[in-house]
Amino acid sequence: MVPAIDVGGQINLNVNVIIVQKANGTGNFDINNSTHLAFLNSLYSHNNNVLSNWLNTSGNCPVFPSGPLFRQNLNITLIPNYVIVKNDYYANHGNDPNPTILNTYNKSFLNSIVSLASLQPNYKSNASDVILTEGPNIYNGQMYASITNDAYSNTRRLITHNPRLFENYNYKLSLGQDPFTTLNDIFYTFLHELFHHFTLQGNQNSCASNIMCGTSCVGDARNQIAGCQEARIYKSLMGYFHVKTVDNFSSFLDHNAELTQNTTLNQEVAVFSQLVIKTGTTLTINSNGIINMAKDRRIVVERGAKLVINGGKIRALGPQWKGIIVEGSSLGQNTHLSNPLIPNQSGVVYVYNGGVIEGAKDAIAMDAYHIAWPNTPNYYGGYAYLNNAVINNCNRGLAFMQYARNGNKDLSKITNSSFYNTPYGITIWADDGVIIENTLFNCNQDGVYSLDAQVFVRDNCRFNNCANGIFLNGTINYSYGSEIGIGGMPNVFTTCNKSIRIQSQNTAASLLVSNNIVNGGYQGIYLDGASNYYISDNTISVSEQAIRCIATGNTSTNIISDNLITGGFNGIHYSGNNSGVRYLRNCFQSIITSAIYGSSGASAYSIQGNGSCSADNCFNNGSTPAYVNYGSLVTYVHNPNYVCTYPNNSVNINYNSSSSCSYIDPCSSQYLFIQKENIYTENVLLQKLEEFRIIEKKDGQAQEEKIKMKNERYTLYQEYIKLKTKDAEPELDRIVELLDNEEDFQLQILSYGLRIQQGNLNGASNYLNLLKPVNKEQIDYIFAQKLYLEFLKGPNKYKLTENDYTRLLDNAKIQQPLYGHTRAILFVLTGTLIEFETENQLPVLERNKDIQNAIQFDIFPNPLSNIFNIEIQNTRIASFNIYSIHGELVYKQVIENGNFNGRVDLSDKPKGIYYLKTFDLNNQQIMETKPLIKL
Secondary structure (H helix, E strand, C coil): CCCCCCCCCEEEEEEEEEEEECCCCCCCCCCCCHHHHHHHHHHHHHHHHHHCCCEECCCCCCCCCCCCCCCCCCCEEEEEEEEEEECHHHHEHHHCCCCCCCCCCCCHHHHHHHHHHCCCCCCCCCCEEEEEEECCCCCCCCCEECCCCCCCCCCCCCEEEEECHHHHHHHHHHCCCCHHHHCCHHHHHHHHHHHHHCCCCCCCCCCCCECCCCHHHCCCCCCEECHHHHHHHHHHHHHCCHHHHCCCEECCCCCEEEECCCEEECCEEEECCEEEECCCCEEEECCCCEEEECCCCEEEECCCCEEEEECCEEEECCCCEEEEEECCCCCCCCCCCCCCCCCCCCCEEEEECCCEEECEEEEEECCCCCCCCCCHHHHCCCEEEEECCEEECCCEEEEECCCCCCCCCCCCEEECCEEECCCEEEEEECCCCEEEECCEEECCCEEEEEECCCEEEECCCEEECCCEEEEEECCCEECCCCEEECCCCCEEEECCCEEEEEECCEEEEEEEEECEEEECCCEEEEEECCEEEEEECCEEECCCEEEEEECCCCCCCEEEECCEEECCCEEEEEECECCCEEEECCEEECCCCEEEEECCCCECCCEECECCECCCCECCCCCCCCEEECCCCEEEECCCCCCCCCCCCCECEEEECCCCCCCCCHHHCCCCCCCCCCCCCHHHHHHHHHHHHHHHCCCCCCHHHHHHHHHHHHHHHHHHHHHHCCCCCCCHHHHHHHHCCCCCHHHHHHHHHHHHHCCCHHHHHHHHHHCCCCCHHHHHHHHHHHHHHHHHHCCCCCCCCHHHHHHHHHHHCCCCCCHHHHHHHHHHHHCCCCCCCCCCCCCHHHCCCCCCCCCEEEEECCCECCEEEEEEECCCCCEEEEEECCCCEEEEEECCCCEEEEEEECCCCCCEEEEEEEECCCCCEEEEEEEEEEC
């Protein structure tokens, strides 16, 4: 960590020069006096010259054993900061009650002067202090300081007391002498005292020219220092008092301090240069270890190196540092703490046992920007494992880059961790397989953001007050589908603007969003240009829409089912072409205007039902419309004997009441939707694809039949891709070869996307040029993709022209399925995020109010392990019940006079999700269903 010789950088040390004057401003140096100021500046100029021009202590000084290499220039510069204190009492050091104590540590007279100085606006708290006072000769004519040791102190200050300098200055002037040349011993004495702060001891009567020689070595010849002394100075700067008292370290930006031996850190240190953990080396920071990183510095974990933060901390030494870069390799990831380091595999970062990273721009990044382009992408793929880690006060927590798109999955995992005051928690670009579970995100932008990536977010992740809790963005069609929620404890989103935002996620494997709880906020799940998704078994209570669908296309596997939707202006709102979306077995409660709302010109799947069975949605009781449709006509399949409410007061809905089959009431919480996948062998899939290809070429088919067949063929390809990508080495080349025989544009752009997934940008570009678009939507898709390809080929050099930006922006405002990719590309290239206005939305001031705002109802804490506190103040509520997720009544409470303030003990109940419902005197449910989470 010690700067190398002649690297050209400097460590700038701030020094408060505290000039104590009388109350009338006399009795000491006056910095408004140009002569006085020139003398003081010359003192520091001279000392800085000495610091950069040392002579090596000769070999006849046995007190200095041979040690680290001597350097003539210490690369240290002292920066004086003049602070004026006006006080009659302290201007006279004759008032010092302990004049015989020549040690500045905890000396009350000097501490009081520092306290007065700290009241001045230009005083720097992170600096050492030099105090100039006047008075009688009670210190034996000495300048003195404290000698520090290796013990670290949070409160101890570095103080040097220089008495009577102004009197000596005036005395030399009275003799007609130049104070600068006749007081030059002051300069060396000052450095001598300063180096006591750096833990150097005095060496009386030895090596008369050494800076630390004692009182017998006065004069101007003390300009020598030994390499071992220099090393001690740097150790002090990095490890002891100066960690806290000096903050203005500059340069060394191009210098690498290289760690080449396994090191365990159990103390606090500071790093001024770039720290590189070399291949084959491990740095371990234990619970007492702290690394303070200077401004704009970084830590690089090379391939085959390891950084382990075992309860320790890496933080900023003042302004932000750059963060940790982890080098990766396409040859694989070293994924176990105890594994031996392999030189050509990825670097590794482990953060666990309460380890902390804070104050960085990017806490951990797999972006090897220190490697010159175009070789940078070869170093993507660093490995990170966080368990009980804390990321605090960073711009971004983790940044994953494009890695091994030929099929290797990123094995990185974040679990049981927390992100605080970090606008962007985790970003993932073209990197498949990262697992995030049981982690807290307190962020004001995106908790998790992915671009063309597969990500797993599950098992009690919590997102609080985010613009987007999870933002899945997609510029191309590719193979792997993300999973948000599914098994285990639900993810919980609290007052996010959009809890889950899905932008053009078009994947062969289905996108699964299931087992999530959304409490408050504007919109729950926002789907724009996505397809092949299952949105199921979520509990959503928001102020605007639970689920928003914008141009999600005609893929028949778009399913929104088995969700509990309470409150909000609309339950589900769709606009644009959503002709593949079905709404099944959802429970809508306390919706203000309509449970399902279709905008003018919008489309949904033409028959809302599950095969020949009814759609089985349950709607509000009363006069609130169930399904308001201003788009294309929809047939709603309904069983007249079904327990759920008939979809009353609906608009532009054709009812089919001939269904004789239904599921149970989804509002009973007894039905759990489970997705069942078709099981195909490769031969069966290939045979079916060939049969469809032959049938499709026959003449005389009705248009409706062609569309149905195209959708079925697309589904078969999805199954084939899922099958071929389950192996350790996916056969993407075989999939691309098969798709290249297709003439359907939707299948062609899937082939194009898989080429990009493989990293074959030139092949993707050539293939794109072969496509023959037949409408504006397809033409504009190719235009946007060509811009994005140029960006991918050289992101550090790419510039979007004004004309291209204008066309891209105009296209992004069109609500058709392929334009979802255009919106995604626009966001990547420019940061512009297109939002579509919601029709008939609540006034802004009303959005965050309870639907029935007369009711005062609190449940806290939630989640909790055993006991919930419940407060209710409303005469309409006569009772409340608590049900398990399977509909079992587990608790019943009768309320008198509409008020309740008590505790509900669920300690004998298993962990999981419970639902609380309130009822009036007529046993009719009022308010929305409230979810309770027992951990």
